[in-house]
Amino acid sequence: MILNYTLNRSCMQGNILLYWFTEKFIKSLIFNKNGDQFI
16 A cells, blocks of 8 residues: 555656656747847
């Protein structure tokens, strides 16, 4: 039970981290396209 909870938590944190990196990557692409307009 505790092991399952820990696995679920680490999976959730991994998804949040993946989402954050994806968002940063997309923002950097937009930033590269528009120059200094997008921050």
